[in-house]
Amino acid sequence: MVHGNSSTSSEPSEPSISLPQAGSTMTEFDATKIAKICHMGTEHFEAQLESTEHRLAILSKWDIPKGSKVLELGCGQGDCTAVLAELVGPNGHVTAVDPGSLDYGSPYTLGQAQNNIFPLPLVVGLINH
Template sequence: MVDEIVTCMASNNDMSDIQRIQTEHRVKLAEFWGVKAGARVLEIGCGQGDTTAVLAHFVKENGFVHGVDIGSRAYGAPITLGESADYIMRSALGKQVKMEFEIDILASEVEFPINSFDYIVLSHCSWYLESHEALLSILKKIRKWGKQLCFAEWDTNINTIEQYPHVLAVLIQAQYESFKQTSEANVRTLFTPSDIRKLASEAGWKIENEDSIYSPKLQDGEWEVGQVLSEFETELNHLNDMPEKLASLIKSEVSILKDHIQKQEMKPLSTFTFTAR
């Protein structure tokens, strides 16, 4: 199954090993969500289609996956969102996939008929949002569009010391991102599982099943740590309104991060996931 999906991804040409690991993780999510053949799915925050392709495989030829993302087709590297979407839609999965970009799900003109989807999916996309209020508004708006919400985001509750660098890197980014008005960072707002449960409940969703899924081969923890170590000085130098004491604290946290990765193996965080109606 995984190899079949990976061949439909643009990154299969140069990064097949990375893509295979990412796809294996998303297969676990789709299995937990119980995505059925023939289903209609709305995926919000589809990005380059890592989850989109997996969902398309699960819904089969009689199903349909509509992926939307607020990012532009030119966003992303080394493969842009647009390039990745075009590749998927030309692949064997393309007949059951539609991917659109620069779609603000909260815009008044973005609407779908009541219960037009069997599943509405938000997979590893909530930390890109600008605020807790934005996620709450999205969860409220989409309720009438579909029967089941399928949600996944990194689980900030660490189970092993090897996961500590990932969560520390995320916390460091979230601190300086809170001073920005606009951003294209991976971590713009940090949501814990408790935050997400609360927001889902406030929006009127009732969580039926939840889990924490661990995929130890995922490279995301290493990517986030690398991002912090390569860019934190630039970030701090550009934030003139940050208190000096907080800037010093972040530098100390980076020092802790550096010390830790020299002594311990690094592993990614688990993924908090749930289904709700």
């Protein structure tokens, strides 16, 4: 269910999505906040917002409990990672891994997208392939 801002101003509304969580409680997730984390330019924000709302709708069906630890393989530029981080909350943890080189991706590279996430040191030998 998408809720828009009922303001009569000419500014775009900031919709948020109400999604069911485990335990049958409703939690408010701010799609605009998440989309702003993922969006790296000044153009096409509405497309990013629509994509974020879609990801929230899908991932909320998984009933990921707050505080969960999630491993996301093939995270790309991290759009789903940001949604997963919102779903697990501040006591949860999302580890996102992508095998692509840092110069891969369009319109933004994986390297550029890394600036939008909390950096963790990569421990040599931590990942075997």
